[in-house]
Amino acid sequence: MSxxxxxxIPTDAQLVARLLAERHPDLDGELRLVSDGWDNQxxxxxxxxxxRVPRREAAAHLIEHEQLMLPGIAERVSVRVPxxxxxGVPSASFPWPWSVVEWFEGIDGASVGAAxxxxxxxxLARFIGExxxxxxxxxxxxxxxxxxxxxxxxxxxxxxSLSGRMEVADLEQAWREALDAPAWDGPPLLLHGxxxxxxxxLGPDGELTAVVDFGDVTSGDPATDLxxxxxxxxxxxxxxxxxxxxxxxxxxxxxxxxxxxxAMASALATASDDNPRMAALARHALAQIPE
Numbered sequence: 001m002s003x004x005x006x007x008x009i010p011t012d013a014q015l016v017a018r019l020l021a022e023r024h025p026d027l028d029g030e031l032r033l034v035s036d037g038w039d040n041q042x043x044x045x046x047x048x049x050x051x052r053v054p055r056r057e058a059a060a061h062l063i064e065h066e067q068l069m070l071p072g073i074a075e076r077v078s079v080r081v082p083x084x085x086x087x088g089v090p091s092a093s094f095p096w097p098w099s100v101v102e103w104f105e106g107i108d109g110a111s112v113g114a115a116x117x118x119x120x121x122x123x124l125a126r127f128i129g130e131x132x133x134x135x136x137x138x139x140x141x142x143x144x145x146x147x148x149x150x151x152x153x154x155x156x157x158x159x160x161s162l163s164g165r166m167e168v169a170d171l172e173q174a175w176r177e178a179l180d181a182p183a184w185d186g187p188p189l190l191l192h193g194x195x196x197x198x199x200x201x202l203g204p205d206g207e208l209t210a211v212v213d214f215g216d217v218t219s220g221d222p223a224t225d226l227x228x229x230x231x232x233x234x235x236x237x238x239x240x241x242x243x244x245x246x247x248x249x250x251x252x253x254x255x256x257x258x259x260x261x262x263a264m265a266s267a268l269a270t271a272s273d274d275n276p277r278m279a280a281l282a283r284h285a286l287a288q289i290p291e
Contacts, residue, residue, distance in 0.1 A: 003189070004038055004275060018093055020100075024086050024177055026245035027100065031272040037218050039163070039215060039270070040218070044103060049085070052099045060096035062215030065139040067099060069217045073190070077130045079123065080152050080210040081105060102240060104210045106201030110277050114234040116206055117197060119235060121240035123208040128225050129246035135190035138219035142191040145220020147183050148259050158266035162286075170290035178259020181252040188219035195228040196264065196281055223249070227264055230288045231281065259291055 013031040029046025039059035043051045056061040069235035070083045079164035080102075109117060124242050143151070155175060159168050192199070193216025201210040227251060229238045242249070250258065268278050 003270055004271075005056060007057070007173050008057050009053070011041055011053050011094075013043060015094065018089055019053075019091070019098065022091060022093060023088050024100065029087065037121050040213075046104055049100050050103045052101055053094075054096050054098065057280060059215065061133070063097045063099055065217050066214045067097065069138060069190075070214055073131065073214070073217075075078045075126055076133070077211075079208055081128055081214065082210070082212050100194065104201055104212065106203060106209045107196035108200055108277075109232070110199035110281055112197075112202065112206070112235070114232075116202070117200075118234075118237045118240075119206040120200065120202070120208050121237045122244040124228065124232065125241050125244035126246070127208070127211060128195075128222075128228075131192065132189040132222050132225070134187040135219040136188055138188070138190055139217060141193055141216055141218035141220075144216050145188065145191050148178055148256055148263070149183075150169075151154070151263050152179065153186075154265050155266060159262075161270050162266060162289065166286070171266070171286065174258050174289050175262045178256050178262065179271035181255040181259070182219035184223065184253070184256070186222075189222045190219050191217065191222070191225050193218050193224065194264075195225045196231045196268075198277065198281060200232070221256060223253050223256035224260050226253065227260035229235070229257060231264060231285045234288065235291050243250075256285075256288060261285055265289065 016031055027045065031043045031045055034043035039062060040054060041053050041055055045051050052062050067084050067087055070081055074081050074083045081100040084099040084101055086100035090096055130226060139254060146284060159172055162168050186285045192211065192214060194213060199211060199213040201212060203209045227240050233241055265282050268282035269286060
């Protein structure tokens with residue numbers, strides 16, 4: 001199994017403070033690390049802002065994609081998204097772009113379990129409907145929105161890896177059915193690309209207050225984002241979510257969506273040995289897919 005990738009360039013609060021002083025000297029406040037992910041670190045800046053800094057060169061391009069796409073997305077959707085309020089450009093101090101975003105208060109959707117996410121079914125369906133417009137200009141992403149056949153070998157390898165610690169026959173069957181389903185033949189639709197519970201923020205009553213982490217934003221097969229039906233929900237809420245979608249997915253799209261859930265959940269499961277939060281998300285989705 002894999003661990004969190006090592007940072008190509010380690011950052012700390014002192015470096016982030018220097019970047020702010022160089023680029024946006026009017027922004028000051030206490031800096032503290034609040035999230036250290038696979039691709040990015042998030043430093044809270046005072047009470048109202050946060051600084052999103054890539055850990056790896058690959059993630060630097062994803063920051064650029066967010067900077068490009070989030071302003072337009074924010075105009076289209078009815079929940080909050082982290083539109084950059086300031087941007088950082090490569091410099092002698094740090095070679096990659098970075099962003100200052102508004103700080104969103106909320107409950108991490110990964111922390112509440114499926115029972116606490118039931119109320120997200122309708123608002124998340126609405127968000128996907130608002131987002132999914134033709135967007136041929138969106139950044140290309142080699143692992144999201146693409147034909148599932150292009151992921152055949154990597155997913156098969158992950159499932160073989162998982163077979164040593166769990167039963168994977170049902171997952172393999174779901175994956176085969178997804179590959180056999182007709183491919184998406186419509187226009188490339190705008191996608192979040194990584195719509196798992198850890199990228200959803202909830203309010204105190206379980207309502208959806210924000211969708212975050214658009215690093216995988218792209219366009220392509222809408223089944224990609226519909227994989228959240230298994231990543232986020234249990235069976236009952238999944239049916240609520242499906243019924244609430246503005247356009248009811250046909251059987252082929254729903255089969256591909258389950259295939260995308262296999263692809264994403266197997267990726268989480270094989271890269272989360274040192275990340276209990278992500279491991280819990282993987283366990284939930286892998287248990288839901290056979291149902």
